[in-house]
Amino acid sequence: MTTNSRLSGLRDATPDERRKRVAESAGLDPAQLGVLDPAAGLGVEQADHLIENAVGVIGIPVGIATNFTVDGTDHLVPMATEEPSVVAAASNAARMARGSGGFTTSTTGDVMIAQVQVVDVADPEAGRLRLLEARAELLALADAQDPLLVSLGGGARDLSVRVLPTRAGTHLVVHLHVDVRDAMGANAVNTMAEALAPRVAELAGGRSLLRILSNKADQRLVRARAVFDAGLLGGPRVVDDIVLAGAFAEADPYRAATHNKGILNGVTAVVLATGNDTRAIEAGAHSHAARGGSYTALSRFERTPDGDLAGTLELPLAVGLVGGATRAHPVAQAAIRILGVTTAGELARVVAAVGLAQNLAACRALAAEGIQRGHMTLHARTIAASAGADGDEIGEVARRIVADGAIRIERATEVLAELRAGR
Template identity: 65%
Template sequence: MNASSRIPGFYKLDPDSRFRKIVEVSGLPAEHLHAMRHTDAGMASIADRMIENAIGTIAIPLGVAANFLIDGRDHLVPMATEEPSVVAAASNAALVARERGGFHTSSMAPVMIAQVQVLDVADPQAARLRLLEARDELLALANAQDPLLVELGGGARDIEVRLVESADFRAVVLHLQVDVRDAMGANAVNTMAEALAPRIAAIARGRSLLRILSNKADLRLVRVRAVFDADKLGGEAVVEGIVEAYRFAAADPYRAATHNKGIMNGISAVVLATGNDTRAIEAGAHCHACRDGRYTSLSHFEKDADGHLVGSLELPLALGLVGGATRTHPTAQAAVKLLGVRSANQLAEITAAVGLAQNMAALRALATEGIQRGHMSLHARNVAVAAGAAEHEVAALAARLAADGHVRQDRAQQLLAELRAGA
C-alpha cells in the first residue's frame, strides 16, 4: 500500500469516489480492483444505505431448491450459497421425503430475550425477588416503548431473573421476553432493554451495564420431521448407515461440528437469500447444540417400525419478514415472494425443513459413496473456470476432471491443454 489507511472524511464520499480513493491509497492498478465496483447504480445506492463505506456489492450464487412439500404445501426455496452440491442435495432429499408426506413442522411463538445486566448488588437473592415483584411495572414500561408492536399483537410478555456467577464475577441478569411478531426483533428488544435498565438497576440497587438481546433464542424454537422412504434411499443398509452416522455425531463433538455445519449449509443459504442475519442464526444454532453441556448433533435420525428413516430437527431460528435487509434488498424481497410465506414463523419452518433435508443428503452420501464423489463432480466446474477454460470448454473439462478423480487446478490446466491440442 502506498499511503496511510487513515482517510479523513472517507465515509462522506459517494461509492464511486470511495472506489477512486482506495485505488489511490492502495497503489494497485484500478483494473485489479474493478470487480469490487458496483455494476448497477440502483444497487450501489441501496448498498450505500445498508452499510458504511460501501463501494460495491459481491454476488453470491442464488439457486432454487425444488421438490419441497412442507405441511401439505409445495414451495420453491431460494438458497444463496457459494458451495457446490448444496442446492442439488437439498432438492434430492426433498424428493425422497415427498414419497411419505414431505416435511411436518411446528414452532413456538416468536419470542426474543433482552438481557439487562446489573452489577454491584449487595443482596442478589433479594434483588431477584424485588425485580419479580415489579414484573407488571416493568412489562408496562417495556410496552410503552413500542405501541405499534403491541397493536400488532406482540410486546413484552414476561420476565425472568437469573443470578450469574463465576470465580470473579457476579451479576443479577433480568431477561425480558418479547413477542416480536414478524420481526427478527433485535431493534425492538434492544430499545426496551435500554429503557428499562435504569429502573431495573434502581430496584436491584446496583449498576446496570449491558442491555441487549441474546441470540440464544431458545424461546423461539422450530421443529421439523420427515420420513425418508427406505427404498428411495437405496435400501435397509443405507438407512442403517445413516443412523450409524448420526450416532457418531451425537456421541463425538469432532463429528458433530461438521454434521451441524451440513445442517447450516441449507439453513444459512435460505437465511442469506431472504436477507436475514446469518451470524445470529449460526450462533444460536451452535449454542443450542451444547445446551446440555456437551456439543452434539442438532438433528436426530432413527428407523421406524416399517424400516424407513425418520429424521427430526429442533433449533432456534429468529427470522424476520420486516426490517433489515429483508425490506431493503430487492433480491431478498423477491426471495420472500417466491416462498409465499405469510409469517416469520412460516419462514423459519421452511428454513428448518431445508436444514433437515441438507443434513440427510450429506449423511446419505457419507454412508454410501462418500461425500467427495458428488461434491467434487460439481466442484470440478469451478476448478475448470479457475484453470482458464472458456465457456464452451467448461463442461468437457469438468467431466474429464471428475472422471480423472484429481479435481485440482494444476491437473485442470494439464487436461485443458490436452483438450485444446486435440481440438
C-alpha cells in the same frame, strides 16, 4: 396460485430459463425476478445505505431448491451459497420425503429475549425478588417503547431474573421475553432493554451495564421431521448406516461440529437469500447444540417400523420478514416472493425443513458412497472455471477431469490447453 416445487429438468436449463420456470411455478411475473440478474440486483448506491464505508458488492450464487413440501404446502426455496452440491443435495433429499408427505414442522412462537445485566448489588437474592415484584410495571414500560408492535399482537410477555455467580462477582440478569411477531426482533428488544435499565438498576440497588438481546433464542424454537424412503436412499443397509452416523454425531463433539455444519449449509443458505442475519442463526444453533453441557448433534435419525428413515431437527430460528436487509435488499425481496411465505413463522419452518434435508443428504453421501464422490463431481465445474475455461468449455473440461478421476486445477489446466489446441 399454488406453487408446485417438483420442477424436473431445471438443472439442464439456462439461468434465464430457470428464472422463467420458477416464476411460472410460483405464480409470479418473470419481471419480478429480474433482480436476480447481477446487473439488476444490489448496486453500489443501495449497498452504501446498508453498511458503512461501502466500496462495492460481492456476488454469491443463488439457486433454487426444488421438491419441498412443508406442512402440506409446496415451496421453491432460494438458497444463496458458494458451495457446490448444497442445492442439489437438499432438492434430492426433499424428493425422498415427498412420498411420505414431505416435512412436518412446529414452532414455539416468536419470542426473543433481551438481557439487562446489573452489577454491584449488595443483596442479589433480595434484589431478584424486588424485580419480580415489579414485573407488571416493567412489562408495561417495555410495551410503551413499541406501541406498533403491541398493536400487531406482539409485545412484552414475561420477565425472569437470574442470580449469576461470575469470576467478577455476583450479577443479576433480567430476561425480558418479547413476542416480536414477524420481525427478527433485535431492534425492538434492544430498545426495550435500554428503556428498562434505569428502573431495573434502581429496584435492584445496583448499576446496569449491558442491555442487549440474546442470540440464544431458545424461546423461538422450530422443529421439523420427515420420513425418507428407504428404497430411494439405497436400501436397508444405508438406512442403518445413517442411523449409526447420526449416533456418532450425537456422542462425539468432533463429529457433531461437522454434522451440524451440514445442517447449516442448508439453513444459512436460505437465511442469507432472504436477507436475514446468518451470524445470529449460527450462534443460536451452536448454543442450542451445547445446551446439555456438551456439544452434540442438532438432528436425530431413526429407523421406522416400516424400515424407512425418520429424521428430526430442533433449533432456534430468529428470522424475520420486516426490517433490515430483508426489506432493503432487492434480491432478498425476490427470494421471499419465490418462497411465497407471509409470516416469519412460515419462513422459519421452511428453513428448518431445508436444514434437515441438507443434513440427511450429507449423511447419506457419507454412509453410502463417501462425501467426495458427489461433491467433487459438482465441484469440477468450479475447478474448470478457475483454470480459465468459459462458456461450453467449462462443461467439457469438467466432464474430462471427472472421467480421469483427477478433479484438480492442474489437470483442468492441461485439459483446457488440449481442448483449445484441438480447435
